[in-house]
Amino acid sequence: MLSHKQIELKLQAAVRDILPDADVSAVLVRPCDPKFGDYQSNALMSLAKTRKLNPRQLATEVLAKLEVSETCETVEIAGAGFLNFRLKNSVLTQSLEAAARGEHLFFEKTASPKTVVIDFSSPNVAKPMHVGHIRSTGIGDALQRTWRLLGHRVITDNHIGDWGTQFGKLLLGWKQALDRAALERDAITELERLYKVINAECDANPERLEEAKAELVKLQAGDAENHSIWEEMIRLSQIQFDAIYARLGVKFDHALGESFYNRWLGEVVNDLLHRGIARESEGAVGVFSDGSLPPKEDPFLVNRDGEWIDDPALVRKSDGGFNYTTTDLATIDYRLKTWSPDEIIYVVDDRQGPHFKKLFIIFTRWQPDRAKKVKLVHAGFGKILGDDGKPFKTRSGDTVKLSDLLVEAEERAFKIVSEKNAELPEAERREIARVIGIGAVKYADLLPNRQSDYIFSWDKMLALQGNTAPYLLYAYARIRSIFRKAAESSAIQLPTTNIQLSAPEEFRLARHLVNFGLTLEAVADELRPNYLCNYLFELAGKFTSFYENCPVLKAGDAATRASRLALCDLTARVLKQGLETLGIATVEQM
């Protein structure tokens, strides 16, 4: 078991001894400033607070019952009632040696695996994937990798936008303005062009709009021709999606698009009507406030000129069509029926926050018993901005296509790699540039706090200094280089190596290595891959300090050499595993 977990359990036991009725689930330890120790717990202060106890007094009592001599050198009470723990050096080295033997890599599988559905990426048929999709795709993929690594059962589902009113216009465009040759060359661009042409015509001419609506009605009614055109558009789009996902190294267990749920939408609405959850209004059907929440917190109410008026979620339009709320309700229903998840996580733009708020409430009203058994979570994220602080666009003002972005990333990386490694064959430089370019884009997207907007900058993400993918990849490549060099001279038996820590840089590196698992758990708990980014950046920094100050291959004696090589190896493995968990590949040299 990981050391911090052992401490946590002992601490919880001690707290239960003193306060038998306390909820100890919040009694946790966290890594802390090295001047205080390795781990800190501030839990006793809040416990003391709610019980009106003297916090230092409580800490003293708990400390008397605390038996952590196996793992800790010292435990101290500090400040207002912190407990500071310092690990024994022997515990540290034992953990490193076990990792060197391959018994673990500083994390462990969860004791209570959950089933979790993660819904991310969700591109639209007949539209190019654009820069915005990188966020949902990258964050979603990093989260699913983290949950899986920790031993949870993960189901990824790409909720593709393959249905909706846009198909009326697309069908009309396909029938009247399709350029076959252009479709052969670049299907998505041609489909996008068709949409724009017809959309402009519809804006100018109401008759065209009626024609488009008629095409949509025919599609929805199962018209054979329209249906086969629609299928063709999906097929062509899927080729685009597959190409991009292959490039990004992203896979899904399922890709059940919106259209998959069509068969149930009528039932959903009828059931909502029947149960009195939805009602008719102005020809449409919507879900309204049930008055159970104060108006300020009620997403189904909006204040207009001092009065609270209805802001319903529509589940059927006045023309009989359905909205995405309906589809999303059917989707939750299907997912619960099919996979019985403990949790469903939606990695979707923050702007859809109000939608999910309503959606989750409606589902809870619709199926209260099943809703109790599942946690529905909207993991929202912010926008990508240009350096002018406005949404990231091309120079001509169009949205940036994801495929163009990835091409440019690789090209820019190739230029840099070629400058630094002119001697490498071009094929190798291409491959290194591919990994660096894609990795840089992904990493730059995962690094900021999920919910904040961030400014897109090629120079920053591809820089080799600072908190970037190239910096981490460089640290990894340097370590691999040590082993290439080591292989020339001597045979190294890492798994049987004794770890000896003496230099302060060795200790700092070692203490950071053992916190890998704790970081992974924080990522999964809070759905924040940026914790892992920062962990890896610090790891690379601590490694380079170690490397600058502690000769490895040139160490005086064989035992030190072997021990330091083992530290190098462990660092490389954690870096590689960590990057992989972020969906980023590594290179042996760069």
Add this chain to the structure above:
RNA sequence: GCGCGCGUAGCUCAAUUGGAUAGAGCGUCAGCCUCCGAAGCUGAAGGUUGUGGGUUCAACCCCCGCCGCGCGCACCA
């Protein structure tokens, strides 16, 4: 207008959600390559966390007011 979100070093961002002296990178300044990859490392300067109050052992974080910016406001998703 109403609601939601944001405001942290010159710039770009963190701060494990109420914990200890708010941290990085870029930029600036000063150092380090006859020495395992200098695409690197070390150090310095830089902050009233938009602003005014409040809550408490403790506030960037919670509450109230104000200022500024962004987003959203039924039959698109």
